Amino acid sequence: MTTRLTVAQALVRFLAAQYTERDGVRQRLISATWGIFGHGNVAGLGQALVEYGDEMPFHQGRNEQSMVHAAVGYARQSGRLSTHAVTTSIGPGATNLVTGAALATINHLPVLLLPGDTFATRVADPVLQQLEVPYAGDISVNDCLRPVSKYFDRVTRPEALIPAALQAVRVLTDPVETGAVTLALPQDVQAEAYDWPEEFFAERTWTVRRPGADPTELAEAVHAIRGARRPLLVAGGGVHHSRAEEALAEFAAATGIPVASTQAGKGSLRHDHPQDVGGVGHTGTATANELARQADLVIGVGTRYTDFTTASGTLFAGDGVRFLNLNIAPYDGHKLAGMPLVADARSGLTELTEALQLHAHRVPDVYVDEYTLDKERWEQRVDACYEADEPDIRPTQPQVLGALDALVDESDVIINAAGSLPGDLHKLWRARSRDQYHLEYGYSCMGYEIPAAIGVKMAAPDRNVWALVGDGTYLMMPTEIVTAVQEGIAIKLLLIQNHGYASIGGLSETVGGERFGTAYRYQSDDGTYTGAPLPVDLAANAASLGMRVLRAKTVRDLRAALETARAADTPTCVYVETETADTVSGPPPAQAWWDVPVAETATRASAVKARELYERHVSTRRRHL
Ligand SMILES: Cc1ncc(C[n+]2csc(CCOP(=O)(O)OP(=O)(O)O)c2C)c(N)n1
Numbered sequence: 001m002t003t004r005l006t007v008a009q010a011l012v013r014f015l016a017a018q019y020t021e022r023d024g025v026r027q028r029l030i031s032a033t034w035g036i037f038g039h040g041n042v043a044g045l046g047q048a049l050v051e052y053g054d055e056m057p058f059h060q061g062r063n064e065q066s067m068v069h070a071a072v073g074y075a076r077q078s079g080r081l082s083t084h085a086v087t088t089s090i091g092p093g094a095t096n097l098v099t100g101a102a103l104a105t106i107n108h109l110p111v112l113l114l115p116g117d118t119f120a121t122r123v124a125d126p127v128l129q130q131l132e133v134p135y136a137g138d139i140s141v142n143d144c145l146r147p148v149s150k151y152f153d154r155v156t157r158p159e160a161l162i163p164a165a166l167q168a169v170r171v172l173t174d175p176v177e178t179g180a181v182t183l184a185l186p187q188d189v190q191a192e193a194y195d196w197p198e199e200f201f202a203e204r205t206w207t208v209r210r211p212g213a214d215p216t217e218l219a220e221a222v223h224a225i226r227g228a229r230r231p232l233l234v235a236g237g238g239v240h241h242s243r244a245e246e247a248l249a250e251f252a253a254a255t256g257i258p259v260a261s262t263q264a265g266k267g268s269l270r271h272d273h274p275q276d277v278g279g280v281g282h283t284g285t286a287t288a289n290e291l292a293r294q295a296d297l298v299i300g301v302g303t304r305y306t307d308f309t310t311a312s313g314t315l316f317a318g319d320g321v322r323f324l325n326l327n328i329a330p331y332d333g334h335k336l337a338g339m340p341l342v343a344d345a346r347s348g349l350t351e352l353t354e355a356l357q358l359h360a361h362r363v364p365d366v367y368v369d370e371y372t373l374d375k376e377r378w379e380q381r382v383d384a385c386y387e388a389d390e391p392d393i394r395p396t397q398p399q400v401l402g403a404l405d406a407l408v409d410e411s412d413v414i415i416n417a418a419g420s421l422p423g424d425l426h427k428l429w430r431a432r433s434r435d436q437y438h439l440e441y442g443y444s445c446m447g448y449e450i451p452a453a454i455g456v457k458m459a460a461p462d463r464n465v466w467a468l469v470g471d472g473t474y475l476m477m478p479t480e481i482v483t484a485v486q487e488g489i490a491i492k493l494l495l496i497q498n499h500g501y502a503s504i505g506g507l508s509e510t511v512g513g514e515r516f517g518t519a520y521r522y523q524s525d526d527g528t529y530t531g532a533p534l535p536v537d538l539a540a541n542a543a544s545l546g547m548r549v550l551r552a553k554t555v556r557d558l559r560a561a562l563e564t565a566r567a568a569d570t571p572t573c574v575y576v577e578t579e580t581a582d583t584v585s586g587p588p589p590a591q592a593w594w595d596v597p598v599a600e601t602a603t604r605a606s607a608v609k610a611r612e613l614y615e616r617h618v619s620t621r622r623r624h625l
């Protein structure tokens with residue numbers, strides 16, 4: 001039996017029939033498709049989506065990059081078991097995907113990209129928006145997506161869709177491989193008919209596997225943990241992806257081992273779990289970083305050990321410190337010359353807990369007392385910068401977070417990716433549920449927040465979903481507000497105005513860059529941007545895109561506005577201008593270094609001084625071999 005359909009129609013029907021299954025729960029892999037149409041997809045996929053609209057829901061986006069962000073937000077909130085497809089035209093529509101694809105791949109989050117491509121037959125050549133490459137006839141702009149895709153295929157003949165589509169789904173549902181998957185679809189092929197075998201459209205269920213540990217690796221891991229006096233567990237995003245939070249809580253409670261978390265792993269334990277010692281690394285807490293400095297065994301679970309986590313190789317300074325890496329990906333399992341424990345995070349943690357319980361293994365009480373006390377001290381620091389004694393003045397950024405902290409419960413989700421917020425949040429935020437803290441810090445992409453909030457809200461319609469956005473980030477990508485308004489997706493936007501890049505400005509100052517080019521202010525006579533703030537009204541801008549906007553001038557206003565926004569059932573923005581924090585009221589400074597290379601030679605005093613400090617830090621870098 002065959003069915004005659006176009007390639008685009010066949011792809012839509014195929015995608016509508018793919019399911020994932022894990023822990024007995026089965027759901028659609030591609031639950032909807034985002035799209036922006038141009039000549040490269042309007043007649044192919046556009047026609048197919050209208051013809052099979054009852055099988056594949058459609059959402060209209062405003063920018064191809066932000067459609068990917070929305071899909072990624074949805075995928076993360078769905079535990080990587082369900083995601084969206086994104087269809088684009090050829091040329092600029094396709095290359096706008098590149099940033100979103102990189103973000104998805106780096107964060108190990110599945111998303112299916114379906115850019116149109118130039119004619120496979122080459123009869124229309126060069127077609128509008130086609131890149132001509134004199135030395136290679138088979139290159140198109142879509143090849144830019146290869147390095148940022150975990151699977152890339154160009155479907156140049158109808159029957160090639162069958163293996164390409166199956167491979168695409170294999171990669172999307174593989175917990176080791178997953179990321180952006182690209183099927184480039186030449187515009188002529190999309191519209192071409194073919195007699196498809198009926199089985200191609202049959203429902204298929206892809207098991208998202210939970211491999212257990214190898215017995216030898218497990219035995220070595222248990223031996224290492226039993227021999228450690230000051231072990232520290234570093235929880236990464238893999239804990240969340242594997243839904244291993246409960247298994248981690250049991251492991252921590254059974255062993256007394258403290259748990260620090262990366263940006264992606266924060267919330268692995270609730271903030272008030274006795275073993276949670278908060279964020280680790282450059283943006284981490286003093287508690288976690290002190291433990292990291294003296295640890296003799298670092299147990300990384302589902303972490304990639306980014307440069308922030310290791311404080312550029314300076315954080316794990318204990319004599320003979322070793323790494324034990326529980327990771328589903330051997331690539332990450334072997335990092336820092338670690339002992340690999342290649343397994344799904346939940347399976348591996350459960351196996352470790354069982355094995356350690358046989359030996360009734362626990363860390364010494366003095367160690368528990370030490371970090372318990374430190375954790376309390378850090379909590380007091382958080383309280384101090386959240387507190388706002390004078391409610392009738394402008395808040396500082398930590399006070400804004402304090403106001404939000406006082407309002408939310410465990411059902412709220414907060415989303416952020418870039419600026420000074422990731423550092424403040426990693427240090428200060430009290431994660432009340434496993435998925436409350438949604439920081440995209442693999443790519444730290446300004447502009448992720450608003451579209452991601454839409455995606456998260458689609459996956460969790462009953463939750464309050466907050467996009468926390470700086471003014472620079474807002475200006476980078478506010479466009480998907482229109483989509484939230486159009487679809488009635490009641491996201492909350494907390495827009496923080498501080499007239500430029502506070503984060504990069506601060507960094508610039510420490511690396512001899514003198515805040516050059518980081519403020520959004522008028523140019524002064526000397527050519528620097530140090531004049532008055534620009535007459536730009538971002539609140540009015542958000543309102544013009546259709547959001548309800550509440551302006552908060554003081555701490556008191558802010559509390560009321562946040563409360564109103566939280567109760568709102570339409571997209572609502574709280575706009576607040578923040579006071580520059582001084583050293584007393586500001587967030588705690590970085591508790592560990594970050595390598596941002598400083599000019600080796602310069603005439604300006606600030607750079608010369610910064611270089612001296614830089615060299616002192618560099619000299620403390622460790623290579624773990
Ligand atoms: C797309 C993108 N471009 C550039 C950067 C580098 N960058 C990181 S933070 C930042 C400034 C963010 O400004 P804003 O959103 O106002 O936050 P603030 O630093 O003021 O807290 C820049 C330019 C980035 N992370 N993403």
Ligand SMILES: [Mg+2]
Pocket residue numbers: 419470471472496497498499500501502
């Ligand atoms: Mg700013």
